[in-house]
Amino acid sequence: MDNQTVSTSRTQTIFRIILGSIMVLAAIGHLTFQRDEFQAQVPNWIPLSKDLVVILSGLVELGFGLSMIFWKKERVKIGIALALFYILIFPGNIAQYMNGTDAFGLDTDTKRLVRLFFQPVLVIWALWSTDALRYLKNKF
Structure with missing residues (x-):
């Protein structure tokens, strides 16, 4: 991928930095004060400690967040990887809905269901925001 030929608008850049900042904040929550709430989203079928999954995913989110903000040269690859990450963690959101687990103010089935549509x-x-959408459209 030659990201140097891909340019983003000012609006895309702002939204890329906002999303990166959200990822950094989520990572901080994973690693500190929201660990219990994030553990509520780890499906029971994952054969690892829920705390370990939360810590590892927090580190991944920290990497994505910092990359979204600072690693402009590889933003298309980062955007694709982050999109895949969001798809991979979606089963945790489904598990939270299916198990009726309260976390992050999602204390009803309706709230948990609505949240699924935001992924x-x-x-x-x-x-x-990384212009990966245009890259993929042109590629395929």
Whole structure:
């Protein structure tokens, strides 16, 4: 991928930095004060300690967040990777809904269900703000 030929608008850049900042904040929560809440989203079928999954995913989110903010040269690859990450963690959101687990103020089935519809928004946001959406459209 030759990201040097891909340019983003000022709006895309602002939204890329906002999303990167959200990822850094989420990572801080994973690693500190929100660990219990993030553990509520780890599906029971994952054969690892829920705390370990939360710590590892927090480190991954920290990497994505910092990369979204600072690693402009590889933003298309980062956008695609972050979109894939959002898809991979979606089963945790589904598990939270299916198990009726309260976390992050999602204390009803309706709230947990509505939240499921926001994951595609994050996928599109990651792809659009990094211009990966245009890259993929032109590639295929």
